[in-house]
Amino acid sequence: MAEERTPLTKTQFLGLTALSLAVFLIANDFTAFSVAIPAMEKEFNSDITTVQWVINGYTLVFGVLIISGGRLADMFGRRRIFFIGTAIFVLFSLLGGLAVDVWMLLISRALMGIGGAMMWPAILGMIYGLMPEDRSGLAGGLIMAVCGASNAIGPMLGGTLTDLLSWRWIFFINVPIAILACFVCWRVVADDSPEEVRERIDYAGVTALTVSLFGLLVALDLAIDFGFKSPLIVALFSIFLLFMGLFVIIERNAGKDALIPQDVASNSKFFAAGIATLLLSVVFFAALLYVPQFLTKVRDYSAMASGMGLLPMMIVFGLVSYVSGSLYERLGAKVIVSAGTVCMCAGMFMLSHLHEDTQYTSMIPGLMILGAGIGLFYSTITTAAITVVDPSRSSLAGAILYMFQIAGGALGLGMNTTIVVMAPDLTTGIDRAFTVNAYLALAGLIVCILFVSGKTIEVEIEEEGIL
Known part of the structure; x- marks a missing residue:
């Protein structure tokens, strides 16, 4: 007979809602600007090589500083660092929206990455801190469900704001969302700032x-x-x-x-989760980049239509992420992450049989299976990784895991682009890249089978002597 799970209180529900808004804020910002780049080029009479740093600069600063942000959150209190990070994010969102030249735009956008790098690990730590121990799987599912929905909505929201108002409103819309999230967190999330900071900044x-x-x-x-x-x-x-x-x-x-304490640095299960995340992130980012490329350059879709071509994957990603939290609580980490990697491997193999006459409708099954795999994998691996370290390290653990994801995306971008440009034509190149990514997903499956273990993380932690 299954044990009855602890119900969420009103305070926990409100806190999770506010933090979900903050997750939306960060995840949406990674994709919303992609469709606004042509409008920015036109307004500032610039070129794509320069303006693309609206995306690259933010991602670079975010990725470089996120581990430091996680350590600060664990040392000085997650709520405090969240408020400081959000203030930085809002300030430079306003300055970015008010930019008078391209350099003010790029600098403001890059400095938003400082705020994001402080917010994200603090958000992860607070979400896992709010959840009852027996509902930790739901936390990972919630985070990735919101991320999936935000990534899917981002291009549509960015395109709508750019067409109806201005690209500047992609910056401005961050302000009310951030203020609302901070206000609710201030009211319902307990202050976890230590009375005395016993550790020094490294x-x-x-x-x-x-x-x-x-x-x-x-x-x-x-x-x-x-x-x-x-x-x-x-x-x-x-x-x-x-x-x-x-x-x-x-x-x-x-x-x-x-900066990375010994109990985290020597945790083999945590870093195995990181390696799996690195491998599967190569696969995820390959689909994000080259499915739209195929639709735009081979099938002559518009930029907006090619972006919407990812919707089957992203919608299934969001839905499965939410469900996977409950599955995790029942089946444990190994089964769910293994099923996720199998789906990602199968989805990539299905997408790898491309030719110039391939119809979009024939790609939808592969995209949906890939999306299911992404949803199963990311939400579960996030929970598995964060809960095998001491709870006082949860923000740092979340930050390190996200760094593996960013590094995987960057590595995948370079690797897949090299494969594509070396091919005789774009379609052949994408086909080869997707085949290689399917085998990478298979390698990720092996890592998950060998190193992600246990039905429930709570049991594993007790066996390891962490709690």
Whole structure:
């Protein structure tokens, strides 16, 4: 007989609603600007090479600083860091919307990434902190369901605001949503700020990791244009390796003040979840980039129509994410993440049989199966990773996991673009890229089967001696 699960209180429900708004704010911002780039180019008389940094700059700053943001949230209180991060996000949203030239636009957008890097891990920590222990699976499902819906809505919302009002309103709309989320959190989420901060900020570790991740993410981004053998790209990868080695040395000597504490750094189950996330993120971002490319450049779809071509995947992603929380509570991590990777592998194989006459309708089954896999995998792996570390490290754990996702996306972008440009034509290139990604999903399945274990995370934690 199944155990009765703890019901949510009114306070928990309101807190989760407010934090879901904050998740929407961040996830929507990753996709809403993509359709507004042509309008920005026109207004500032610029080119796509420059204006694309509206997306790249934000993602770069967000990815570089998110681990530091997670550590700050665990040290100084998640609610406090969430409020500070949201204030930064809102300030530079306003400045971005009021931009008088392209450089003010790009700088404001990049600095929004500082706020986002503080908000996201704090949000994760607060959501898992609000949920009863026996409902932790629901937390991961909720987060990824909102992310899926936000990513799907983003291009449509951005396009609508750009057409009816102005691209500037993609910035301005952040303000009321952020204020509402902060107000409700202030009223219903308990202040978790410690009376005394017993750990110091690891400035040396923060600096070394920031420089290292900057080198890695910029190298992966620019390698598409310059090639991996370019002296610039080689230099950036060298910076990444040098400062990552320095970071490891610093962390070994930092003791309890380490940016990534030893109990997290030595947790093999946590980092196995990170490796699986890295591999499957390559697959996810390949679909996000090259399904619209195929529809636009091969099938002659408009930009808006090609973006909407992802809707079957994103809608199923959102729906399955929400359901997967309950499945996780009943079946545990291994079954759900394994099923998710199987679906992602199958979906990619189905999408890999492309030719110039391929009709969009024949792609829908593959997109839906891929979306189901993404929904099962991401919500479950997030919960599995965060709950195998000490609860006081949950924001940091969420930040590190998201860093694996960003790195996987950047790596996938470079790898898949290289495969596509080396092919005799675009259709063949996308077909080959999707086939390679199907095998990467298979590799992710092996990682999940071997290293993600246990029916319930609570049992695993007790066995590991963390609680």
